[in-house]
Amino acid sequence: MPLKIEQAHLNDESGQNEVLNEPKKVPTAEELCDDVVLLWRQEPAFEDVDMGVLFEKLTLRNPTWEITLPEVDDTLLHHNLSFSDESLPFTYADQVGSLHHPSLNDKQAEKIQLRETRSHNGLLNWSVFAQKDLRQDEVIFYEHEPLTHILPLDKTSLAEKGRSCASCGHSLTQSSQFTVKNMLDCQQCSAVWCSKHCKRLDSATHSFLKHPVSKNKKVNAAGWLAFEEVCRENAMHSAYAVGIIYARILLDKQEGNHIRKQFESLAQVSQSLREKAADSTNVGGTFDKSTGAISSDKHWLWSQSFDSFCKAFPTCAEGGLDLETYLEYIGRFNINQLEGQLFTIYSQLNHNCEPNVRHELDAKSGLKVFARKNIKKGEELFTTYVNPLHGVTLRRRELLVNWGFLCSCPRCQRDLSARRNRKTDITISLSETSVSPGSTSRRKSSLKSSKPDLSELLKNGQEFDLEIPTEFGFDRRRKSVRFDDVVLTAVEE
Ligand SMILES: [Zn+2]
Ligand SMILES: [Zn+2]
Ligand SMILES: [Zn+2]
Incomplete structure (x- = not known):
């Protein structure tokens, strides 16, 4: 028996007509941005598509929205959610800096060195360098106590x-x-x-x-x-x-x-x-x-x-x-902050999406920093501020909004060029698909294959520790999360 695609409504028993009868509305910039971010959480591959494809997806998710492509483009640009030109987004890393010299204890000073670069606004910037050759998995330094204990x-x-x-x-x-x-x-x-x-x-x-x-x-x-x-x-x-x-x-x-x-x-x-x-x-x-x-x-x-x-x-x-x-x-x-506490030396490490150090933190012995690979004397030590298992777009967005810079580390550059090639493939495969709601599930599967997966990350020596940096352990206030009202089901005709 042939199958046809039908829409079923999760939130409303009365069905499709209800959605069609709902008055059209122009979403606020906030509603629009929230929905885009939510979509990216649910289907990360949509971070890598052209604006036209994203726009189409948004109109499917929100049938009552009155939106135009240039408006969506403009709104996302103004909220740092999309940019075709790397000079466009708002960054603030050049306004970040410290007022004092961090102090190393003798034990720490055996293996690391802090170097200062003065930024134009008079604030100090620090980088951490290896003071001697370091072997993979060797402990580089300890910080037994955070600045002060902060109860969650x-x-x-x-x-x-x-x-x-x-x-x-x-x-x-x-x-x-x-x-x-x-x-x-x-x-x-x-x-x-x-x-x-x-x-x-x-x-x-x-x-x-x-x-x-x-x-x-x-x-x-x-x-x-x-x-x-x-x-x-x-x-x-x-x-x-x-x-x-x-x-x-x-x-x-x-x-x-x-x-x-x-x-x-x-x-x-x-x-x-x-x-x-x-x-x-x-x-x-x-x-x-x-x-x-x-x-x-x-x-x-x-x-x-x-x-x-x-x-x-x-x-x-x-x-x-x-x-x-x-x-x-x-x-x-x-x-x-690292899991809600401040460690003054660890905090001086700069970011790289392919870090050469890793850390262990526990309540009894404090913070231990290890070499992830062999490191030569004089090389800079890098940690990662974000989850290295995240794809390049999400990593760069997290770094941009939380630390104010657009990462252009070697791994980001490699990932970005791979993504540009992949994007062409996705656009081609999508343009072959019709835009009726029935095609959504097919589109999903063709996009899914473009998600960066673990095996890709593990290639070329990019091995990552599977303990993912813990998300902060405290509750954050959530507004109600909206899900698609409509699910697509195949029924017998
Ligand atoms: Zn008391
Ligand atoms: Zn990077
Ligand atoms: Zn206690």
């Missing part, structure tokens, strides 16, 4: 109730007897630490923020709790982290500003500048998975969180901290 934001509620460690956030399995015997509980609130190590790391900051003595005018305990709440409500991990770092800087005054100097040795850029390069409202997008605060009201949200920050730290204005500095702190945290 989504653990703060549990920690407050004494159900997870107030320092590392691990669920507590110990008996109350063990806690009391080892004095692992706070005498003034329900906070508990999992070990003496965690208590040592956290107790000073904890007392400073939660139980300030009356002569301490730098912190308002109720204000800090309210700030934590604002961060939690909006999933603003970076704002919360900046609060903890700022508390450590205030606490550290007696010790010669060591924490501040280390923090200022990290590259900085204002979060407001970074947001100019953000590619969409972040439904399935690539920008700051840790921040959550990408929404149409983001500027309002940042200033709200800053107001709340000022109530937690009533003297911060006297210390020279205004909204712009706060946004620089946020940007600095975001471009340097």
